[in-house]
Amino acid sequence: MDVVIPAMLVVPKVTFTGTEDPKAHLTAFHTHMMLVRGPDVVRCKLFMSTLVGTAMDWFINLPDGHVTSFPQLTKLFRAQYIVNRAPPSISYDLFDIRQYQEESLKEFLHRFGTQVVRLNLKDERMMVHVFKKGIVPGPFSESLI
Template sequence: MDTFKKVTNNKGFDDATLCHLFSETLDGEAMSWFFECSPGSMDSFLALSNAFLSRFILMTDGYHNSNQLFSINQGIDESLKSYVTRWRTATSRCRDLDKTMALAAFKQALHKASFLYHLNCNCPNATYNYVMNEAVLHAQAEYNTYGATPPPPQTPLKNPQPATFQQGNTTTTTTPSITTPPNDKKREWQHGNYQDKRQKDQQYHNKGNRSFHNDRRDNRHNKPAANAQKFVVFAVLTASYEEIYDQCKDQIPPPPLRKYPRVGKPRNTGKWCKHHEDSGHNTNDCN
């Protein structure tokens, strides 16, 4: 349609001649559509061109109306020159371009950099044509300064602000916590693992010792009075570990399974542990 208007412009043809000339340029599906139109349905060349565009506009590539311009965005590493070129190519394909809407879409897609700041600060009420001229000037200056690959826009760092809480008539301000250096974090992590290991070892040694837990439970329920004796005196343990094990072996949980199973008979070292059933130490020396 644009090519036909260019050829027939300023030729002095009336609407009837333009309609007949336009029908001679059609072929294929477009020709079939033209002959399907009822006679007398087109009273002017404008009506014929509008009907033709409404029928075949979706067969073209690109943008067809101003609302679709909001889907265009300037890439992260895209220069202003490349973005303006893509923008003008898209707007040239729009039918009945709404410049107010196009201006809003153009500014929305820009990087938050110096050119957008210039538009908002120096020409906030500028027209669409003026903004396009400014874009061309800034694109040329950007290309002359940085070349084809300008640096990407810098994103400002967001510093955390202290939170303010109001309690009654007083106001309390809390500052963000100081970040722990990597070495301190590593030292703190190692210290935490060491403490966890000690707690696990202690729990393993006390595991199954029910008399120990029963004594603690009895002491918790039978607390002495305020004027009672401060310390409790216990009897001295005179029996050996081996004797205690022989009497309470049914109440003591077995040792954990070996990571690697034993192969062959235990070696003869003169020592024997009844709990582990191993010759590495005696029962009285068992941890």
Template sequence: MKAKVPKDFKAPDMTPYDGTTNPSHFLSNFRSCMYLTNASDATRCKAFPTTLTKTTIKWFDSLLLRPITSFNDLAKKFLARFSIQKDKTKNAPSLLGIKQGDRESLRSYMERFNKACLDIQKLSTKAAIMGLINGLREGPFRHSISNKHPTSLNEVQEWAEKYINMEENSRLGETLETRFSHPPRNKDKESRKK
């Protein structure tokens, strides 16, 4: 397929594809960028390799031996080659594997848990709350949230924020107490005593 790339064409500003993430998502982002620039089919074919890294460009270079008739043809070959990298479908029971570490802060656990929830499509509020409570280590927040029976994730977040603040204030207090409970030794006084 031979075509000139328009002079005013700007390649999409995308993170290059390295072969380790879901190719469908990458391809969808690329198509969106191309749609916004109103690029022709030929331009899409020419711009596509500029979004690949050294590792994946080797695959593209191997395509030169086989004819590509359209961008859809190129996209099908791309998906066929890298489809093994598709994200594994995650579901609500996968949340049961997310546990708060013994020394992990509540803030860190909540961030990890929330990120995991984003990967699950059609996650019910009830399943998310059950998964969150199940993963909490024993402590004041777990006891409090278990007895409260929250009905929304927003309610859980607000409740967690109070305990996060208490936890962080407690750590700050411990740090300050440790720092100021042992005044620095004055070397001059020690040497005079000797």
């Protein structure tokens, strides 16, 4: 707690209330810290500034001197908010993506592509098959297929 945060260091704009996905929050925080290159002790102090509400209450109630490193703090944080983690996507989720009746092909392709990136799929034939199944039937989609 004795370390002073340099004045030119930008505080992360992300906040965590205790209801969000802890992994997503840590990812956003790590991304910010990669840009500003703060040392471990600065990371701990800045991370505290991203917590609000019950999440700040949790942090404040940690025993004095309990946290000795940022990796330890992230481990404690993940353990505390494990129930908030988003369920992992599985390849079957791709089969649930359907083009909405009024959705443009571009919008559908964007949603579909986002899910493919999340799943980190490599099987092109399967992706093409699933994509074709998700398009709204009609003359354009039939010609595209």
